[in-house]
Amino acid sequence: MGGEQSLGTCFGFGVRSALPFQFLRRGVGEELEISAPSSEEEAPEGDLLVKWRPTPERPFEVRLFHSEGRYRVSIPDSGWYEVNVETRSVTVPGDADGVRREERLWSVPATLLLLARGDLPLHAAAVEVDGQAVVLAAPGTFGKTTLAAAFLSAGYRLLSEDLTCVRMQDGPEVIPGPAMLRVRRDVAERIEIGNVHRLAESEHRVHFAVDAALRGDCAPLPLRAIVLLRIADDGYRIEAASSAAAVRDLWNLAGTLPTDRDRTHSFTAATELVRSVSVWNLHRPLRYAELPNTVEFLVEHV
Amino acid sequence: MIAPESKLSRNEKAVARRLDEGEGGVILHLESGAYHGVNEVGLVIWELLEGKPTHRELVDALRERIDDPPAHLEDDVSEFLTQVRERDLIVVE
Numbered sequence: 001m002g003g004e005q006s007l008g009t010c011f012g013f014g015v016r017s018a019l020p021f022q023f024l025r026r027g028v029g030e031e032l033e034i035s036a037p038s039s040e041e042e043a044p045e046g047d048l049l050v051k052w053r054p055t056p057e058r059p060f061e062v063r064l065f066h067s068e069g070r071y072r073v074s075i076p077d078s079g080w081y082e083v084n085v086e087t088r089s090v091t092v093p094g095d096a097d098g099v100r101r102e103e104r105l106w107s108v109p110a111t112l113l114l115l116a117r118g119d120l121p122l123h124a125a126a127v128e129v130d131g132q133a134v135v136l137a138a139p140g141t142f143g144k145t146t147l148a149a150a151f152l153s154a155g156y157r158l159l160s161e162d163l164t165c166v167r168m169q170d171g172p173e174v175i176p177g178p179a180m181l182r183v184r185r186d187v188a189e190r191i192e193i194g195n196v197h198r199l200a201e202s203e204h205r206v207h208f209a210v211d212a213a214l215r216g217d218c219a220p221l222p223l224r225a226i227v228l229l230r231i232a233d234d235g236y237r238i239e240a241a242s243s244a245a246a247v248r249d250l251w252n253l254a255g256t257l258p259t260d261r262d263r264t265h266s267f268t269a270a271t272e273l274v275r276s277v278s279v280w281n282l283h284r285p286l287r288y289a290e291l292p293n294t295v296e297f298l299v300e301h302v
Numbered sequence: 303m304i305a306p307e308s309k310l311s312r313n314e315k316a317v318a319r320r321l322d323e324g325e326g327g328v329i330l331h332l333e334s335g336a337y338h339g340v341n342e343v344g345l346v347i348w349e350l351l352e353g354k355p356t357h358r359e360l361v362d363a364l365r366e367r368i369d370d371p372p373a374h375l376e377d378d379v380s381e382f383l384t385q386v387r388e389r390d391l392i393v394v395e
Contacts, residue, residue, distance in 0.1 A: 244339035
């Protein structure tokens with residue numbers, strides 16, 4: 001390790017780095033070394049493992065390569081990330097914008113670290129309700145981040161906004177991720193988001209950091225429920241998801257993974273998750289004015 | 303149509319997991335993401351496929367494994383195999 005001080009935590013990792021960070025939480029964790037490359041040489045690519053297609057949160061393709069025991073991730077708006085899951089170290093692009101660089105660090109590179117640790121990464125948001133975690137996922141639709149913002153504004157702790165780390169070993173638990181929030185510009189104009197401060201704006205998003213008072217640490221929280229967000233025009237309705245459909249949705253939320261071993265692990269974990277925690281389908285009106293009611297409804301019913 | 307003497311096996315890229323008791327299970331193709339929910343009998347068939355039986359052997363073995371098998375068991379098995387074959391979850395030789 002490079003001797004740097006631990007700056008804070010994210011996904012249970014204690015981050016050591018000479019670089020500035022915006023989204024860390026308090027506490028200590030397993031050491032994770034983050035550094036910028038010592039030279040400007042572009043990393044060699046290695047064997048292409050996966051291409052991640054663009055998503056609303058990441059409107060460009062991400063490519064993952066593997067070579068000599070290390071992963072290399074090409075993220076067009078930031079640069080190269082080199083991930084060594086054995087030594088738990090990540091090299092990040094030295095010349096990238098600091099906020100964007102950190103946001104990208106906590107996406108695909110973090111997914112690789114979580115998989116290596118045996119956790120289940122899910123493309124979902126998570127909030128804390130009464131000391132437990134509630135995962136908010138929107139398979140095939142949208143609205144999870146906006147709803148997470150509404151929870152945060154109502155004073156609930158945001159545990160993750162896009163990538164949620166689930167650990168199965170001691171009963172399902174959620175390990176808090178980066179204290180960040182990215183919302184579409186039109187959403188930021190329509191709703192007032194509390195307990196955050198604005199860091200940056202990009203073409204499509206406004207980028208916030210959660211205020212220190214609502215960050216907490218990365219201690220795992222028991223997973224209380226997974227809520228699959230659906231759209232309804234006729235009020236609120238909540239129902240238990242069928243097991244087979246819930247596994248399918250959770251598997252899809254695990255996203256595209258690099259190896260058969262990772263895919264088998266995530267599929268197994270998704271199956272165990274469905275057997276051990278409540279999975280709900282929430283049909284709700286997708287209107288900004290309804291957000292506080294949706295928060296209240298969920299707190300009461302899950 | 304799968305012939306009675308066709309040899310059957312699981313696709314190496316397919317994995318199955320059991321859900322809660324009475325809820326059957328799920329089979330996933332690791333590369334394509336094709337996904338198939340199965341009932342308890344489907345899980346038994348999946349288990350029997352490990353022995354790489356012929357279609358005929360599979361039906362006979364299944365008849366011994368389940369209580370009060372229906373008269374149209376062979377048709378049901380054929381339908382199941384056709385579905386999982388369409389998703390590339392089994393290999394037919």
